[in-house]
Amino acid sequence: MNKSKVGRNDPCPCGSGLKYKKCCLGKDDGPTEDNRTAYARKYKIRLKDEKAVEGIRIAGRLVLETLDLVEAVIHPGTVTDVINTLVHEHTVKNGGIPAPLNYRGFPKSVCVSVNEVICHGIPGERELREGDIVNVDITTILDGYFADANKTFFVGSPGPDARKIVTVARECLRLGREKVRPGNTIGDIGFAIQQYAEGQGCSVVREFVGHGVGYEFHESPQMPHFGRKGDGLTLVPGMVFTIEPMINLGERYLRVLDDDWTAVTRDGSLSAQFEQTILVTDDGYESLTPYDL
Ligand code: MF3
Ligand code: CO
Numbered sequence: 001m002n003k004s005k006v007g008r009n010d011p012c013p014c015g016s017g018l019k020y021k022k023c024c025l026g027k028d029d030g031p032t033e034d035n036r037t038a039y040a041r042k043y044k045i046r047l048k049d050e051k052a053v054e055g056i057r058i059a060g061r062l063v064l065e066t067l068d069l070v071e072a073v074i075h076p077g078t079v080t081d082v083i084n085t086l087v088h089e090h091t092v093k094n095g096g097i098p099a100p101l102n103y104r105g106f107p108k109s110v111c112v113s114v115n116e117v118i119c120h121g122i123p124g125e126r127e128l129r130e131g132d133i134v135n136v137d138i139t140t141i142l143d144g145y146f147a148d149a150n151k152t153f154f155v156g157s158p159g160p161d162a163r164k165i166v167t168v169a170r171e172c173l174r175l176g177r178e179k180v181r182p183g184n185t186i187g188d189i190g191f192a193i194q195q196y197a198e199g200q201g202c203s204v205v206r207e208f209v210g211h212g213v214g215y216e217f218h219e220s221p222q223m224p225h226f227g228r229k230g231d232g233l234t235l236v237p238g239m240v241f242t243i244e245p246m247i248n249l250g251e252r253y254l255r256v257l258d259d260d261w262t263a264v265t266r267d268g269s270l271s272a273q274f275e276q277t278i279l280v281t282d283d284g285y286e287s288l289t290p291y292d293l
């Protein structure tokens with residue numbers, strides 16, 4: 001690109017969405033800096049090449065296969081530690097590593113979050129009961145690549161509150177995912193999710209957000225599930241991140257139990273979540289942990 005053609009107030013050619021003068025003007029590489037370099041320098045975002053995308057895609061297949069195995073044991077009477085054993089053994093048997101195990105001191109291989117537990121539930125002796133909802137969040141490292149996905153399941157037949165919060169949370173991920181394309185911003189995704197969830201009388205958890213993923217468990221950028229249209233950085237092809245809205249039936253506030261992990265709704269209301277690992281493509285998105293929403 002010819003430097004002289006880019007005005008100080010024009011959009012920066014690096015694709016950041018900032019004005020040129022607020023971005024690459026005067027920087028060493030100038031306006032010819034490509035997305036990979038610019039996003040690494042400005043946001044610490046590591047764009048994924050085709051080899052990395054394929055690695056994450058393959059890890060994602062193992063995550064989904066493991067979620068399907070888990071679904072088959074979700075019924076009244078199942079002890080949550082059984083889910084942990086199943087996830088651990090299936091992951092290892094397939095050459096993977098369960099990323100949660102020992103991650104910042106997390107003691108188990110999967111997060112299992114029942115009813116009012118928003119996220120980071122630690123599997124243990126708790127028995128699932130008829131009418132519960134349970135989120136199972138699986139992150140697998142395979143061949144060095146991380147894929148991260150979760151679903152919320154019904155235990156037996158759901159009551160109206162369980163049906164409502166799970167339906168709304170699933171739709172939040174669907175609507176957020178639909179906003180993923182080059183040129184849209186992180187705020188466009190958060191806005192779509194927040195507007196829908198709050199319109200349904202539910203609330204969006206603020207303390208936990210989606211995240212870049214692939215080379216590591218949690219990379220830049222943070223992906224809030226709330227926000228304003230046009231806010232935040234501009235999506236570019238090669239970004240890989242999770243969208244994982246945590247939606248409460250009551251108020252958005254949480255507290256963390258004495259185990260330092262388990263996050264529960266402050267008002268005790270139900271909370272549900274769905275998560276996928278999403279790649280920004282040239283014309284939209286590809287889920288690297290695809291399942292129907
Ligand atoms: N899988 C969770 C996420 O979606 C993170 C769990 S961290 C752990 O980002 F330590 F609790 F495993
Ligand atoms: Co995640």
Ligand code: CO
Nearest residue numbers: 137148149275
């Ligand atoms: Co996760």
